[in-house]
Amino acid sequence: MKKYLMLFKFLTLAVILVAVSSCNSDDNDGPVRPAENIAQLAAATPDLSILVEALQRTNLTDDLEASGPFTVLAPSNAAFTTFLGQNNFTSIQDVPVDALTQILLNHVIASEFSSSDLTVLQRNYAATLAEGPTAGSFLSLYFDATDGVEFNGVSSVVNGGADILASNGTVHIVDAVIDLPTVVTFVGEDFNFEQLTTALTTATPGTDFATILSGDGPFTVFAPVDQAFDELLDSNPDWSSLSDIDESLLTAVLQHHVAPGNNRSGGLSEGLNLTTLEGDDITISLQVNAPFIAAITDGAGNDDVNIGFVDIQARNGVIHLIDQVMLPNTEN
Template identity: 45%
Template sequence: MTLKSIKKVFYLSLFLGFGLLTSCDDDNDTKIIEENLVDIASSDSNFSVLVQALVKADLVSALEADGALTVFAPTNEAFQALLDKKPAWNSLDDVPVDVLKEVLLYHVLPIYAPSQNLSDNQGVTTLNGAALTIDLSSGVKIESATGQSVSVTQADILAKNGVIHAINEVLLPGELPKDITDLAIATPDLSILVQALQKANLVSALQADGPFTVFAPTNAAFQALLDSNASWNSLDDIPVDVLTNVLLFHVVSGNIKSTDLSDTYVNTLATGPNSEPLSLQVEVTGGIEFNGDSSPVSGLIDIEASNGVVHVIDKVMMPANVVTLALNNAGFTSLVAALTDSRHTTDFVSILSGDGPFTIFAPTNAAFQALLDSNASWNSLADVPIATLDAVLKYHVVNGANVQADQLTNGDVTTLGGTITIDLTSGAQIQTSSMQTVNILVGTATNDVQGTNGVIHAVDTVLLP
C-alpha cells in the first residue's frame, strides 16, 4: 500500500470514529424535565384522586413551587381504602379539609430523596412536622407514626422540583378523628339510633362541622318507643317526617358538657310552628333530667367527638306540646292545678293539646300565691269560684298565633277571655283591662318556651280580666 493510500484510510477512520463518538454523546444527553410534581401526578391516572385531594386542601401551589421535595404519593386504590375506613366518608368531599390537609402534608418531605439516598431505619420529618421511618429490610417500606408499614410500589418518578414515590396506602399521622356519627356506629348499644339516622337521612347532618350536642337514646330506649305504639313494629312503621323531627329534638347546636347544664330550656334542631326551634327542658336540681323523664346513662356522658359531644340517654324524647311543657315545669304546678281543676266545664287540657298554635302567658307559682293572698277567703285554688278561675285562665291564652318575644309589638291582643295590651316602652309588659301592669319574665328558662303547638311566656302576675 502506498503512503498516499495509508493516509486516506487513516483520515477515513478518524472521520468515522469522530462521527460515532458524536452519535454516542447525543444518545447519552440528560433529558431536561420540565414538569413539576403536580404536572407529573396529573398526567398519571393512578394519582387522579391525589390531585383532587391537593386541590381540595389548597396544596397545589405548594407542590408546584421551585425547590426540592419528595412526595410519597398514594394511588387511587390507597385513597379508596382510606375512605372505606369511615362509613361516613363516601368521597373526598366528606373528609374535613383540615384533616385532609394534615394527612397530605404527612406525605411530603422538604428534601430531595430519591431511592438511592434512602437508608434503612432512616428517620425523616414531613411538612406537617411528624416523623416517618424508612424500612429497607424487605423492599422499600414507609413506617408511619400510627404503626403502618406502607410499601413503595414505584420509585423515583422524577419532576423538575422533586421526586415521587408511589405508595399503596395513605399514611396517617394520627388516629382519624371520630365525628358523632362515627361514635354512634362504633357503639353497639346505639345501633338503632344509627338505623334511625339513616332512615331519616340525617347521617350527613351529624358529620357537619357543628359543633353539636347529641342526646343519644340506647337501643332499649328505641324499643320502648316502638312498644308505646301498637302500629310501630319497627322503625319502618314510623313516618319519616315524625322520625326526623324526633331525632332533631335530640340535637342542640353547641358543645354542651354535663358541667354546663342548668335548670333551663335549650333550643333543639327540631322545629314547630313558624319553623321556630322546639325547646328541650333541662333539669339538674335533684339529678340531671331531660324533657321531664329522660336521664343520662351513667358513665356515658361527655363523650367527645370531633364535631361535638354525645350524652347517652335512657329514653327517646318526644317533642312536647304546651301542656306537656307546663306539666314538666316545677314552676308551673299551680297553673297545672288550675287548668285541671275537676270543677271545670271547660276541658283546658284537651283544648291546649289541639293544633293551635297558642301563645300562653303562664303565671308562676308565686303569681298564683299572690292571687290567693289578695283575697282572705282564698286559701287554695279550690276556694276560687270556678267561673272566676275559668275566666282568668282563658284570659292567658291567645289562639291561632305563635308569638315569640321578638315578635311582640305594642298594641291590643285578643285572648280567649278578652283583650290585653302589649306595652314594650319599659320592657316587655302586659296591660290588662283591670288596669294591671304585668311583667313578661324574659330569660331562657321563662320565655319563648316553644312547644309543638305553641309558645309559653312566664309572667309574674295572674292576669285579671
C-alpha cells in the first residue's frame, strides 16, 4: 500500500507540472485584456515604481513588453524597501546589475496562471526565467496555494494584488522579494520533505547540513519522500522516530543522498556512477517502468530505488524525488 501511495504522489506531481506549463487564459474564451503590456501596467501602478526602476536598470523592460504570455510576481515598493534594507543597499541602484537581473527573472514564469489555477494545483513547482548553475537550466519556484498563495515560503500575494491582467500575461503583486533558492529552500518548504527536514536538522545535530547544502555546490540531491522514511523506520523495531537511529549512521545515510554536480534528469544515463558525499557510489539504471524515469542501485546493493519527480532546480543544485531511503555500504 505504501508503494502505491508513493506512486500516486509522483503521478500527481507530474500531472500538476504539466498543468502549470499549459495554464493559459489567453484563448478565445478568456477574459477581455487591456491594451497595456506588463511593463506598461507596472509603469502605471504607483506601488510598483521600484520594480519599474529595477527593470530599467537591468534592461528587462523590453522583455516584459514581448508577446509572452508571462506570469509576473511583482514585488511591491514595501517589498523592495525591505529587501534593500536587509541587504544593506540604499537604493535599487546599489544592487549589482547581474544579481538584480537574476532576482527579477526569478519572479517571471514563461506561462500564465491565475490565482484560481494555483488554488486548483495547490502545491507544486513552476520554472522561472532565472538561470540555474548549468547551461539551459532555470530556477524552480515552489508555490503553496492551500491557504492564500505563497512562493518559496517567503512571499505572498497581497490583498487585492492578484490576477491583474495585461495584454501579454498576468501580474500578481507580492509582499516580499523572492531570493534565489538553494536546495535547502525547497527541502524546507516542500510538504513531501517533512521527514527529510527532521533528519537533516534535529535528528543530526552534530552536522550542519543546512550550511553545507546552502553552499556553492552544485549538488545533486536524491530526496526521499516522507513515506520512504516511514518504511525505513518500519524496517527496524527499535526505531520509532528518526531520533532513535544512531546519529553517525543517519548522517552517513543522508550524505549518501548527495552527489557533486548539477545532474539534471536529461544527463542521467544507463550505468552512470555518482560518488556521494558519504563516499560510496550509486549507479543509475534507465530500465524502469513508468512513471519512474530511472532507478538507483545504492551503496548497499539495493537496486530498486525509483526516481520519480525530477529537476527541482535551485541556484546551487538540483533535487530529484525518490521512493526509498538509500543505504551506504556499512562494511567498508
